[in-house]
Amino acid sequence: MQLILADADSAVSQAQTLMTKTSSQDQTNPKIAAIIGLIETILVYKFPQLSREEIERMFGLSELKETKVYQEALQEGRQEGEVLLILRLLTRRFGAVSPGIQAQIQSLSLSQLESLGEALLDFSQPSELQDWLRSHV
Numbered sequence: 001m002q003l004i005l006a007d008a009d010s011a012v013s014q015a016q017t018l019m020t021k022t023s024s025q026d027q028t029n030p031k032i033a034a035i036i037g038l039i040e041t042i043l044v045y046k047f048p049q050l051s052r053e054e055i056e057r058m059f060g061l062s063e064l065k066e067t068k069v070y071q072e073a074l075q076e077g078r079q080e081g082e083v084l085l086i087l088r089l090l091t092r093r094f095g096a097v098s099p100g101i102q103a104q105i106q107s108l109s110l111s112q113l114e115s116l117g118e119a120l121l122d123f124s125q126p127s128e129l130q131d132w133l134r135s136h137v
Helices: 008-023 030-046 052-059 061-065 068-094 099-106 110-119 126-136
Strands: none
Touching: 008 030, 030 052, 030 068, 068 099, 068 110, 068 126, 099 126, 110 126
């Protein structure tokens, strides 16, 4: 919150302090990637005259984003979003999705989720979803 309210000069030092703290945290925690994204977003609004790349260089964000941990956290977030979207679409199309089907969908890889997302556009009944899951899991 202080970063949002800080003037430009103190925002720079506060952001650097926050980045130092986050880099010393448990790097396997996906919340760290979310915090870094939030810091970056605040800085983009704080410094509208700078490009995103300039801000990333200024605060060392680009190197952090290239780390395996950051990429894995980003992938996890994308996968969770894909699962939620598919479940919402299925619920809208067929009604409540059973916990067993939900568990099967949650266990799919990102590429499988993307394939299911496309395939579900052609499903006209719930049995087609079950058939798809049987053939792709």
